[in-house]
Amino acid sequence: MSGNPYGVREVLQEATRRLAEAGLEGPRMEARRLLRWATGCDAASLLTRDELTGPELSRMQDGLARRCARVPLALIEGEAEFWTLTLRVSAATLIPRGDSETVIDTLLALRPVRSAPFAFLDLGTGTGCLLLAALSEYRNATGVGLDLSPEAAALARENARLNELDDRASFVAGNWFAPLEGRFDIVLSNPPYIRIADMDDLMPEVRDHEPHRALVAGEDGLDAYREILSGAGRFLAAGGLLVFEIGIGQEDDLVLLAAGAGFVCVAMRRDLGGIVRALAFERKI
Structure with missing residues (x-):
């Protein structure tokens, strides 16, 4: 120099x-x-x-x-911005991305009453970003975030505390619905949705530094959706809402999968790049 x-x-x-x-x-x-x-x-x-x-x-x-x-900048800084929150990040979770805010936009459009005492469930919670963003908007709501990784669940608890939402949020480690009881008004999820064959095409920041278990979902990228849809009916309350983040071009396949599990698509929302990024479902009547 x-x-x-x-x-x-x-x-x-x-x-x-x-x-x-x-x-x-x-x-x-x-x-x-x-x-x-x-x-x-x-x-x-x-x-x-x-x-x-x-x-x-x-x-x-x-x-x-x-x-x-090519270590992600957020991992170096130790935090990332999401919605109106600042969240701690680690190698145990995906780094929150602006695209995922489309899930919250969809939720707010479909459930506009912010005072409603909703019970939320966030599957594959990671940093807790989706659940904590939802709770920051719905002041009387409570929620549970679930992640396969105990380290991710612990990080999400810390993020709840740092954002003063820990009195309304709890986080548990487990495989999808396994440790859960009761019913929820709204289920949110940004599950793994990358095809195995596409892993090599990801940016090195993602491919080499973010947890593969949170990225890859089988040959067609839809395995996690299949698991969630197969169990969601037992945990979603009457009139409940299921909102997914999805990968590029997955909307048609996911609508068909959901229909086979008894769900109808009620909203499809694009991210700022014009890509369909969130789908919302309700149970068929």
Whole structure:
């Protein structure tokens, strides 16, 4: 590194260059985020800084090396934004994505009464993002989040506490419906939906650093939906709603699968990229 190795401008320029060489899009933006993470400063505070301290520079170099190795930026930072929440993330869960907010948009459109005391169930909860976002909108609702991974369930509990929703949310580890009792008004799920054959085509951030059990769902990507649909009828209350996140082009197959399990599609919603990303179902009358 030429110039002052501790200088904020020099560090930012070097980081931008290395990130660009690693093939990352938006390298300057990512360099700025890494610099804010390394220093603990916001963007405005960084403008007043001329140099990094030794520990800050070491932290920046470590984060930069990890990002150039395609470790997701959210895993380096340790958190991600979802809906109106800030959530802790770890290698035990998928990183919350903006596409998944389409599930919450769909829910709000179909169940607009925010004071309703709904009982929610979030299957494959991960960080707890869907359940916690729903509870943040429905102030009298309660919910249960379930994940196969005990580490994910523990992380979701921490996120509930950090967002002051732990009095209305509980999280358990288990395989789909196995540890559950009772009925729920609304079931949400962002289950695995990637085909085995498509794994090699995923971005390295996803393929190499996020849990495969939360990504892959058999030869056609629909295995998790089959399992959920086979059991949902026993746990969904009368008039209840089932809302899925889906993969690209899966809507027609999933509508057929759901119909065979006694469900009718009542809404289909696109994400900001124009892709059908959420489907909502109710039981056939």
